[in-house]
Amino acid sequence: ERVLTQSPDTLSVSPGERATLSCRASQSVGSNLAWYQQRRGQAPRLLIYDTSTRATGVPVRFSASGSETEFTLTISSLQSEDFAVYYCQQHNHWPWTFGQGTKVEIK
Amino acid sequence: QVQLVESGGGLVKPGGSLRLSCEASGFSFSDSYMSWIRQAPGRRLEWISYTNKNGDSTGYGDFVKGRFTVSRDNAKNSLYLQMNSLTAEDTAVYYCAKEDWGRASHWGQGALVTVSS
Numbered sequence: 453e454r455v456l457t458q459s460p461d462t463l464s465v466s467p468g469e470r471a472t473l474s475c476r477a478s479q480s481v482g483s484n485l486a487w488y489q490q491r492r493g494q495a496p497r498l499l500i501y502d503t504s505t506r507a508t509g510v511p512v513r514f515s516a517s518g519s520e521t522e523f524t525l526t527i528s529s530l531q532s533e534d535f536a537v538y539y540c541q542q543h544n545h546w547p548w549t550f551g552q553g554t555k556v557e558i559k
Numbered sequence: 560q561v562q563l564v565e566s567g568g569g570l571v572k573p574g575g576s577l578r579l580s581c582e583a584s585g586f587s588f589s590d591s592y593m594s595w596i597r598q599a600p601g602r603r604l605e606w607i608s609y610t611n612k613n614g615d616s617t618g619y620g621d622f623v624k625g626r627f628t629v630s631r632d633n634a635k636n637s638l639y640l641q642m643n644s645l646t647a648e649d650t651a652v653y654y655c656a657k658e659d660w661g662r663a664s665h666w667g668q669g670a671l672v673t674v675s676s
Contacts, residue, residue: 498662
């Protein structure tokens with residue numbers, strides 16, 4: 453099983469600032485890495501797939517990169533609605549697995 | 560638009576069984592892979608299972624250990640998860656999801672399953 457480890461666990465950021473989240477895989481997952489956003493009380497929402505492709509309707513302030521075992525999600529200028537928990541997920545090797553999540557909170 | 564509505568959650572005793580349902584609309588259900596994903600308190604999201612378009616190919620997470628069975632009825636646009644031999648560790652919110660190439664592109668609102676005596 454591919455284990456995904458996200459860092460940091462919590463990120464404190466002021467509105468308008470940039471946030472950078474990391475996801476590391478225990479073995480290569482190629483480019484088969486997705487990112488999700490989960491706001492409080494809601495289901496997760498797909499943000500990014502195939503490492504860097506934004507899902508439909510996702511604002512351009514969300515960008516992502518990486519390959520193999522190291523991946524990054526960047527939010528260029530945090531808006532109030534971006535304070536949430538973010539999960540990475542690999543779909544390179546079954547079973548698909550998630551990271552433990554990074555909580556982005558208001559500083 | 561895509562809508563996924565889970566039902567069948569609730570309180571069940573350890574060792575008991577429960578069947579979750581997911582009714583889909585707004586897309587071609589019979590042309591879509593579907594999955595179940597769960598989120599337990601304090602634990603990371605876990606991908607429980609997937610089923611292919613006609614239900615003849617399925618996959619399960621290692622933790623299922625033969626206790627859960629995923630199925631679908633394309634005539635009813637519905638996905639199911641039969642869960643047996645439930646333990647407290649199965650307490651979680653269970654999500655139905657439309658799966659596109661291994662990613663969950665759309666999620667339901669979730670169904671809470673509580674396993675407790």
